[in-house]
Amino acid sequence: xxxxxxxPVERLHHTLxxxxxxxxxxxxxxxxxxxADDLPHxxxxxxxxxxxxxxxxxxxxxxxxx
Numbered sequence: 001x002x003x004x005x006x007x008p009v010e011r012l013h014h015t016l017x018x019x020x021x022x023x024x025x026x027x028x029x030x031x032x033x034x035x036a037d038d039l040p041h042x043x044x045x046x047x048x049x050x051x052x053x054x055x056x057x058x059x060x061x062x063x064x065x066x
Contacts, residue, residue, distance in 0.1 A: 005030070009047060023047055 012028060013021045025047050033039035 012047070 009023065012023045014023065016022050016024075027044050027046050029042055029044045031039040032041040
């Protein structure tokens with residue numbers, strides 16, 4: 001079985017050490033399974049360029065689903 005997951009790279013953003021949201025270039029490994037101790041499926045993607053927001057995230061911008 002093959003599963004295709006399409007999502008914008010912005011969904012991989014996290015808070016960087018300087019407070020901006022972004023992702024650094026490199027490999028990102030996705031894991032899937034029934035539980036945190038049972039992750040038999042993996043896929044690795046490569047993010048080609050650093051993508052960041054110019055300003056730090058404001059507390060009002062934080063959402064529980066990120």
